Amino acid sequence: xxxxxxxxxxxSVQEGDNSIINCAYSNSASDYFIWYKQESGKxxxxxxxxxxxxDKRQGxxxxxxxxxxxxxxxxxxxxxxxxxxxxxxxxxxxxxxxxLVFGTGTRLLVSP
Amino acid sequence: xxxxxxxxTHLIKTRGQxxxxxxxxxxxxxxxSWYQQALGQGPQFIFQYYEEExxxxxNFPDRFSGHQFPNYSSELNVNALLLGDSALYLCASSLAxxxxxxxxxxxxxxxxxx
Numbered sequence: 001x002x003x004x005x006x007x008x009x010x011x012s013v014q015e016g017d018n019s020i021i022n023c024a025y026s027n028s029a030s031d032y033f034i035w036y037k038q039e040s041g042k043x044x045x046x047x048x049x050x051x052x053x054x055d056k057r058q059g060x061x062x063x064x065x066x067x068x069x070x071x072x073x074x075x076x077x078x079x080x081x082x083x084x085x086x087x088x089x090x091x092x093x094x095x096x097x098x099x100l101v102f103g104t105g106t107r108l109l110v111s112p
Numbered sequence: 113x114x115x116x117x118x119x120x121t122h123l124i125k126t127r128g129q130x131x132x133x134x135x136x137x138x139x140x141x142x143x144x145s146w147y148q149q150a151l152g153q154g155p156q157f158i159f160q161y162y163e164e165e166x167x168x169x170x171n172f173p174d175r176f177s178g179h180q181f182p183n184y185s186s187e188l189n190v191n192a193l194l195l196g197d198s199a200l201y202l203c204a205s206s207l208a209x210x211x212x213x214x215x216x217x218x219x220x221x222x223x224x225x226x
Contacts, residue, residue: 032212043116043202043217044155051212089154093212098143099168100204100215102154 012109019080021106023073023090032093034100035064035075039086047075047088077108085110114139116218118203124224125193133188133221137205143167144186145215146178147202155202161186162208190223198225 013019025033031052036044050057050064050073057064063076073090087107091100117136125131137144143162147155157170161180180186184205190197200222204215 034214036217041219043219046214046216049212049214091154098145098206098208098212098215099157099160099170100145100147100155101157104152104154 009104010107010109012111013080015080015082015110015112017080019075019077019084019108019110021075021077021088021090021108023075023103025071025073025090025092027092027101028068028071030092033064033066033073034091034093035062035073036089036091036102037084037086038089038105044089080108080110082110082112084108116203116205116216118201118218118221120221121219122222122224124226126226127193127195129193130189130191131193131223133190133201133203133223135186135188135203135205135218137184137186137203138216141205141207141216142184143206143208144180144184145204145206146186146188147204147217148172149200149202149220151199158188193225195225198223 034049035047037047038044048059048064050066061078065074087105089102089105091102116138119134145160146158149155158172159169160167164180175191177189200220202220204217206215
């Protein structure tokens with residue numbers, strides 16, 4: 001079945017460092033991926049997405065990399081700030097319908 | 113521009129009761145999906161509504177049902193509540209066009225079953 005997982009449950013970094021959050025997916029037919037940020041007491045907030053015809057996509061301070069060969073996705077956050085502290089989820093979007101399959105998440109802790 | 117809104121924010125029920133949760137999609141969106149998020153886990157897809165019909169369903173029992181109204185808002189109903197139904201219930205909306213696009217989430221309803 002479909003599954004999306006993360007390698008590291010918790011990532012601790014210092015303010016100003018670059019952060020990398022990794023994700024593995026199992027469905028080789030997946031063609032769309034999304035990163036969400038979830039703060040305590042809030043719903044998931046869209047960060048960035050990428051389609052399978054791309055290897056890299058950049059946003060403001062964030063970059064998503066997709067390696068289809070090994071079914072791996074990563075989120076890079078430049079100059080991490082305390083406000084970036086949250087749980088980050090990668091999600092796979094089904095091809096036919098907009099069903100999201102989430103992993104368990106990675107908690108990012110940013111120390112000042 | 114209002115985002116996805118859900119009500120109520122918190123709810124406490126006892127086993128065997130029934131509950132209705134409500135969601136208003138982001139302006140311009142016509143598709144609503146519901147997710148269950150247990151503590152410390154990622155959201156799990158329950159079902160999706162489009163054009164007032166259930167379009168896709170996840171691995172949830174028939175105790176979970178829903179509805180979508182002509183104004184695109186939606187309800188999630190859960191019957192015969194179990195302790196294991198305690199979770200954060202999230203609503204997400206999107207626009208049904210060809211091609212994938214991100215879903216936008218509300219802040220959820222925290223349901224506690226005693």
